[in-house]
Amino acid sequence: MARQNRARRPDETDEAGFFEEVYALIAQIPRGRVVTYGQVAALLGVPRGARAVGWALRVLDESRAATVPWHRVVGAGGRISLRAGSGPTVQRRRLRAEGVRFRNGRIDLTRYGVLSSLPTSPRAQRPSS
């Protein structure tokens, strides 16, 4: 089906799919800075699309990964969210190499976060009560 206008931003085209937008945005993250999945999603107009962002990075193939600084995307609270395996270690090492310091396995988003003023994710959930 012709995907509906998923681009929520007026200056964004929907030709490139959400994933591409994610890649484009991440590609602009300055070296030594990080951003959370939730922030990326929010910037693309999907406040609750953090999970979708993770999806975009998950399907990144090797060649594409070379052009997208995926390691600069971290979980809420500045924690490495990559699943077990070779992931967390590599990401942490890369960030360290860029000057990002870890505090008990976490990153101070107020210092290294590109959007220190923007919440990692809007609080609008209510599992119950």
Add this chain to the structure above:
DNA sequence: GGGGTGACTTTAT
């Protein structure tokens, strides 16, 4: 067009 999936996030116990 329905359903599964997961590099998320938050709230509750």
Add this chain to the structure above:
DNA sequence: CATAAAGCCACCC
């Protein structure tokens, strides 16, 4: 602070 459960989203079959 650790574990559990539940929303939310876009992509793919």
